[in-house]
Amino acid sequence: MRSDRRGKPLVVEAPAKLNLFLEVLGRRADGYHDLETVMAAINLRDTLTFRPAPAGVLRFTQRLALSTAQLGPAPPVGDGNLVLRAARLLAAATSTAAGAEIELIKRIPWQAGLGGGSSDAATTLLALNQLWGLRLPLSDLHTIAAQLGSDLNFFIARTTAAVCRDRGESVQPRALRRRLDFVLAQPVGGLATADVFRRWSRSDAPQTADAWLNWLADGTNRRAAPPPYNALLAPARELHPGVAETCRRLVAAGAVRVGMTGSGSVCFGMCRSRRHALAVAGRIRRGACTTWVTQTGT
Ligand code: C5P
Numbered sequence: 001m002r003s004d005r006r007g008k009p010l011v012v013e014a015p016a017k018l019n020l021f022l023e024v025l026g027r028r029a030d031g032y033h034d035l036e037t038v039m040a041a042i043n044l045r046d047t048l049t050f051r052p053a054p055a056g057v058l059r060f061t062q063r064l065a066l067s068t069a070q071l072g073p074a075p076p077v078g079d080g081n082l083v084l085r086a087a088r089l090l091a092a093a094t095s096t097a098a099g100a101e102i103e104l105i106k107r108i109p110w111q112a113g114l115g116g117g118s119s120d121a122a123t124t125l126l127a128l129n130q131l132w133g134l135r136l137p138l139s140d141l142h143t144i145a146a147q148l149g150s151d152l153n154f155f156i157a158r159t160t161a162a163v164c165r166d167r168g169e170s171v172q173p174r175a176l177r178r179r180l181d182f183v184l185a186q187p188v189g190g191l192a193t194a195d196v197f198r199r200w201s202r203s204d205a206p207q208t209a210d211a212w213l214n215w216l217a218d219g220t221n222r223r224a225a226p227p228p229y230n231a232l233l234a235p236a237r238e239l240h241p242g243v244a245e246t247c248r249r250l251v252a253a254g255a256v257r258v259g260m261t262g263s264g265s266v267c268f269g270m271c272r273s274r275r276h277a278l279a280v281a282g283r284i285r286r287g288a289c290t291t292w293v294t295q296t297g298t
Contacts, residue, residue, distance in 0.1 A: 051101030111190020113262025122155035187242025199235030228259025
């Protein structure tokens with residue numbers, strides 16, 4: 001986080017994530033699903049600026065660095081926005097009256113499976129804890145984060161990689177010994193997470209994350225990377241025909257390993273190097289999808 005002096009703006013980057021492995025283990029009584037997923041943070045980032053404001057005042061503005069023609073309507077800026085909900089929940093949990101002005105520059109596509117909204121909200125909890133001088137320990141921030149969504153805890157942990165279980169909120173950080181290069185590709189239009197989960201049906205042979213965890217532990221050799229797996233790929237493909245097409249484009253363009261992140265609609269291709277990623281992206285740029293070249297990193 002840049003600038004940690006009280007009274008000065010705090011400028012913080014919020015990274016996106018990829019699910020390299022995602023198994024859905026079953027439906028829960030509370031309507032959510034139990035998961036086992038391996039996540040990696042990537043350097044496609046939103047930027048948030050936090051400024052002190054008078055007591056009780058919470059103001060939020062959003063600037064889009066992405067085209068809504070390609071992605072569909074932007075996330076709401078009103079009460080439903082996860083950043084504002086995070087700020088309110090933190091204020092309520094700590095009985096603080098302090099205010100804040102929050103500005104978000106949005107570069108992470110939404111309805112994409114990249115966790116952008118969750119990352120923005122987790123970043124808000126971390127930043128306001130600092131701006132407001134609350135000194136809440138990380139364990140308390142984790143508890144608040146879990147009330148706002150399943151992916152926030154990964155971003156609170158500020159780790160490059162982790163295996164996440166239960167609803168997604170139980171995070172065990174893992175070392176990522178090498179930087180990994182990816183091309184992201186998103187078809188026109190996104191997918192709503194709840195719709196994709198609703199269409200999920202149990203597999204006869206559930207997969208475990210063991211191959212991915214062993215690969216991380218063994219030094220993350222790109223040539224030996226296991227194939228990505230995502231139990232939400234089948235329902236996402238049913239809901240959005242562009243997902244299968246986007247995966248095919250990444251394969252045809254020469255990506256080494258191809259998968260879908262979260263509940264889609266973004267697909268990713270693992271590449272041999274940054275140079276290779278730029279070449280892969282160049283080959284699919286003219287197609288009916290948007291591409292990004294990105295690397296692992298918080
Ligand atoms: O946790 P989050 O609010 O991001 O989840 C959005 C929706 O995705 C939930 O309302 C739920 O329908 C679905 N979901 C799920 N199981 C999870 C995570 C999300 O069913 N572990």
